[in-house]
Amino acid sequence: MLSALARCVTGAPVAVAPTESPSGDPSGEEQEAERPSDLSRLWDSFIATTELHEKKFEEEFQNQVNYQYLDDSNFQSGCPGLNFSKESCLHRLVQGLLKYQVLLKHVEKEYPRNSMLPHVKLYSLASLISLTKQKMKHPERVTAMTSSQEEQLLKELAHPDTFHRKMTAYNILHLLHLFLIDGKRAVVKMDMHRRSLANNILGSY
Numbered sequence: 001m002l003s004a005l006a007r008c009v010t011g012a013p014v015a016v017a018p019t020e021s022p023s024g025d026p027s028g029e030e031q032e033a034e035r036p037s038d039l040s041r042l043w044d045s046f047i048a049t050t051e052l053h054e055k056k057f058e059e060e061f062q063n064q065v066n067y068q069y070l071d072d073s074n075f076q077s078g079c080p081g082l083n084f085s086k087e088s089c090l091h092r093l094v095q096g097l098l099k100y101q102v103l104l105k106h107v108e109k110e111y112p113r114n115s116m117l118p119h120v121k122l123y124s125l126a127s128l129i130s131l132t133k134q135k136m137k138h139p140e141r142v143t144a145m146t147s148s149q150e151e152q153l154l155k156e157l158a159h160p161d162t163f164h165r166k167m168t169a170y171n172i173l174h175l176l177h178l179f180l181i182d183g184k185r186a187v188v189k190m191d192m193h194r195r196s197l198a199n200n201i202l203g204s205y
Contacts, residue, residue, distance in 0.1 A: 037191050039131050043184040046128060050180060053173035056114070060166075070167070070174045078179060079186040086190055090136045093183045097129045098144050100179065103172045105150075106157045110169040135190075 057067050078096055079089035104125065107114070133139040145153070159165050 037187070039135060040184065040187045040191055042128055042131055043180060043187055046125075047177065047180045047184060050173060050177040053170060053177065057170050065167075070171050072175060072178060075175055075178050078183045086135075087137055089186050089190075090132060091138075091142060093186065094129055094132050094136070094139070094142045096179055096183075097125060097132065098142070100172070100176050101125050101129070102145055102150050102153060103157075103176075106154055106165075107169040107172050110165050 054067055057070075076096070078093040084092075133142065136142075157165070157168050159168065
């Protein structure tokens with residue numbers, strides 16, 4: 001149903017100086033090691049926002065169309081497989097977010113008054129992209145779509161049938177939600193690895 005979407009939806013650690021703290025009172029390093037990263041919390045906030053799309057879908061179509069009608073067979077994971085490096089994973093996450101940034105323009109066109117959109121607005125998604133890129137060693141290798149590519153993609157999504165366009169808009173939100181969940185899972189794994197390294201360093205003192 002949404003063939004255009006199928007193409008779119010995709011060193012040694014530095015030693016830490018020991019600090020003295022009373023027994024049972026964790027040091028600043030230990031607290032930092034246990035605290036979710038800013039990136040993880042930001043991904044969480046977007047996941048919570050995109051959860052609204054299912055309720056809005058049901059409100060609009062009043063059981064005329066089942067939510068399961070939305071197609072997720074073309075969903076592309078941000079970090080597939082177990083052998084993906086952190087850099088490769090972050091690259092795919094940013095690349096995917098950039099594509100959804102374009103796809104959301106179709107959603108905004110079909111639903112300009114959708115109360116969910118202000119929270120997933122392009123400038124907001126840009127903040128998630130920016131923070132994710134900051135974790136990369138080579139963010140310059142990420143390539144955004146050109147204006148002509150954006151135009152061509154949005155043209156392909158502009159189906160003459162209104163129902164089809166609406167289904168496409170909801171499918172974008174559905175796939176974005178899945179992508180964010182998948183991305184958050186990858187970010188959590190990175191946080192766990194970071195905490196493990198920090199705890200190993202602290203444990204050596």
